[in-house]
Amino acid sequence: MNPPRHAWLAAVFVAACASSAPTWEKPGGTEAMLKDDSEQCRIQASLAPASPRYAPAPTGSATVTTGILTRQDQLSVQEAEQFQKCMTAKGYSVKR
Numbered sequence: 001m002n003p004p005r006h007a008w009l010a011a012v013f014v015a016a017c018a019s020s021a022p023t024w025e026k027p028g029g030t031e032a033m034l035k036d037d038s039e040q041c042r043i044q045a046s047l048a049p050a051s052p053r054y055a056p057a058p059t060g061s062a063t064v065t066t067g068i069l070t071r072q073d074q075l076s077v078q079e080a081e082q083f084q085k086c087m088t089a090k091g092y093s094v095k096r
Contacts, residue, residue: 023095024087034092041086045079 024034069077 024092025095026090026092029092037087037090037092041083041090044086045082048078048082050075051078 024038026034026037029037
């Protein structure tokens with residue numbers, strides 16, 4: 001059985017996020033602005049309701065090795081997505 005494509009992509013996204021956090025920049029922005037906006041976006045992302053597209057992981061005695069994300073991993077992916085949307089809406093982009 002193959003996992004849904006979005007679950008596989010989410011797993012890759014989580015792995016990429018874990019390896020290094022992006023650095024955000026905004027034209028005319030200061031470090032203080034970045035700190036304040038980042039904190040606001042983190043709070044907003046952590047309080048966002050869970051998306052119904054993230055289904056709970058299967059339960060049972062069998063070990064799941066198909067790459068299906070745990071509920072905690074799903075919530076982490078959703079929180080990262082919400083944070084990125086918030087920062088982008090505030091005019092930030094990822095520094096390259």
